[in-house]
Amino acid sequence: MKKAIRNTTIADRILFLLLIVTSIAGLVYTREAFSLGSDVLVEVNGKPVYTLALDVNTEISIEGTDGRTVLEIKNNKVRMREADCSNQTCVKQGWISKGTIVCLPNNIVVIVGSRSKKDIDAITG
Amino acid sequence: MNALRNISLLILILLTSALSCSFGKASVFSKTMPLMDTMVSITVVADSKEAAESAMQRTFAEIGRFGELINFYSENSELAGINRNAGMHAVKVSPESLDVIEQAVIAAEKSGGAFDPTIGPVVRLWDFPNRRKPTEFELAQALPLVNYKDILIDRAAFTVFLKRKGMMIDLGGIAKGYAADLAVESLKKEGIRSGLVSIAGDIRTFGVKPDKGLWVIGIKNPRQTGERDEIIARIRLGDKAISTAGDYERFFLSEGKRYHHLLDPKSGYPAELCRSVSVIAEKGVITDGFDNAIFILGPEKGLKLAKEIGVDAIIIDGSGTIHMTDAIKDKITIEKGH
Numbered sequence: 198m199k200k201a202i203r204n205t206t207i208a209d210r211i212l213f214l215l216l217i218v219t220s221i222a223g224l225v226y227t228r229e230a231f232s233l234g235s236d237v238l239v240e241v242n243g244k245p246v247y248t249l250a251l252d253v254n255t256e257i258s259i260e261g262t263d264g265r266t267v268l269e270i271k272n273n274k275v276r277m278r279e280a281d282c283s284n285q286t287c288v289k290q291g292w293i294s295k296g297t298i299v300c301l302p303n304n305i306v307v308i309v310g311s312r313s314k315k316d317i318d319a320i321t322g
Numbered sequence: 323m324n325a326l327r328n329i330s331l332l333i334l335i336l337l338t339s340a341l342s343c344s345f346g347k348a349s350v351f352s353k354t355m356p357l358m359d360t361m362v363s364i365t366v367v368a369d370s371k372e373a374a375e376s377a378m379q380r381t382f383a384e385i386g387r388f389g390e391l392i393n394f395y396s397e398n399s400e401l402a403g404i405n406r407n408a409g410m411h412a413v414k415v416s417p418e419s420l421d422v423i424e425q426a427v428i429a430a431e432k433s434g435g436a437f438d439p440t441i442g443p444v445v446r447l448w449d450f451p452n453r454r455k456p457t458e459f460e461l462a463q464a465l466p467l468v469n470y471k472d473i474l475i476d477r478a479a480f481t482v483f484l485k486r487k488g489m490m491i492d493l494g495g496i497a498k499g500y501a502a503d504l505a506v507e508s509l510k511k512e513g514i515r516s517g518l519v520s521i522a523g524d525i526r527t528f529g530v531k532p533d534k535g536l537w538v539i540g541i542k543n544p545r546q547t548g549e550r551d552e553i554i555a556r557i558r559l560g561d562k563a564i565s566t567a568g569d570y571e572r573f574f575l576s577e578g579k580r581y582h583h584l585l586d587p588k589s590g591y592p593a594e595l596c597r598s599v600s601v602i603a604e605k606g607v608i609t610d611g612f613d614n615a616i617f618i619l620g621p622e623k624g625l626k627l628a629k630e631i632g633v634d635a636i637i638i639d640g641s642g643t644i645h646m647t648d649a650i651k652d653k654i655t656i657e658k659g660h
Contacts, residue, residue: 317553321525
């Protein structure tokens with residue numbers, strides 16, 4: 198190891214340092230660029246009622262058209278934990294980290310989408 | 323050996339600085355709550371979830387408190403007190419109620435009455451969910467009660483008086499923008515340096531996102547072609563407010579005609595020259611107050627008013643053509659196909 202370092206020229210060492218700095222800068226930049234994470238959009242009857250962050254663990258109760266459901270967000274995943282409906286299709290779907298959960302009897306749609314991809318922070322109108 | 327020590331030290335310093343950048347890094351937190359008869363969303367950039375939650379909670383409470391003061395449909399609101407005592411006596415109100423009414427009168431004056439907060443008696447006659455239009459007789463009785471000049475505000479005594487019995491103030495056309503301003507003040511007081519408050523179509527943005535970018539706001543296409551919340555344009559905002567008035571929010575179709583909630587205070591009927599109007603300014607109370615006024619005036623007079631009062635406007639007229647003030651052109655991107 199000592200010999201290897203002794204054999205390097207100043208140019209080698211500068212190059213080595215430059216590589217380290219570039220990789221660290223890359224790491225920081227990537228964190229910045231992807232820090233927005235994903236959104237969980239909840240719609241009842243086609244109308245958006247909640248926009249939640251996928252990276253914040255939470256539980257919410259949603260009043261659908263035919264009863265109540267409980268949505269759970271944990272460790273960047275979403276599931277419908279409980280639903281007041283007969284078929285329980287949405288509950289059986291289990292955890293998802295992207296895509297959609299639909300509870301037809303309650304007219305509830307849960308969409309997990311990338312916030313950065315959507316590129317829009319709010320809608321006016 | 324010295325070279326090895328120097329290089330190791332340098333690596334250590336670089337790694338430490340990189341890690342210190344990562345810790346305590348600002349993230350985006352959002353929450354939505356039903357308040358003021360609509361959905362209110364707050365987005366903040368904060369270093370911790372706790373800081374974000376606490377600021378958002380207090381701000382939601384502030385919006386809720388203000389919403390109760392000026393609720394047109396609640397008998398217990400301060401606004402209901404003013405309306406109930408019209409023609410009888412002045413009513414003492416809180417500073418926020420007084421302030422928003424004063425701002426509403428200013429918007430009415432500057433728009434030559436195109437926006438008029440005393441439109442309450444006419445608003446009461448329309449029932450959009452049940453597709454009910456007022457009769458000519460009903461309108462003829464209500465319209466003479468509409469005149470913002472008959473609002474008497476006493477700033478020293480904190481009172482508001484409506485000169486004639488039957489007059490009613492409805493702040494539906496300005497209160498949400500004012501509430502967005504209050505919300506931003508509340509978030510700043512809680513130490514939040516950047517964020518976004520959205521109360522229905524009334525949005526206030528401040529600061530920048532963690533990636534140092536401006537906030538991107540989509541303007542809804544007034545004639546949706548299928549996709550939910552299809553947008554017609556997107557706009558980038560820093561410390562700004564944007565509000566949109568559209569003929570698609572509350573409406574019904576009858577005999578091929580669209581009857582919507584943006585009523586012309588002079589005729590009592592929906593204004594027909596625009597599909598939607600978005601206004602951009604520093605404050606929500608300005609954007610919310612003037613989006614309705616510009617909508618009612620139509621593209622030509624509306625753009626003239628926007629220039630006069632120094633706000634930006636994006637007007638989609640009755641045929642779908644987009645008009646806008648010059649200063650906004652470099653900040654807006656029209657979506658493909660429009």
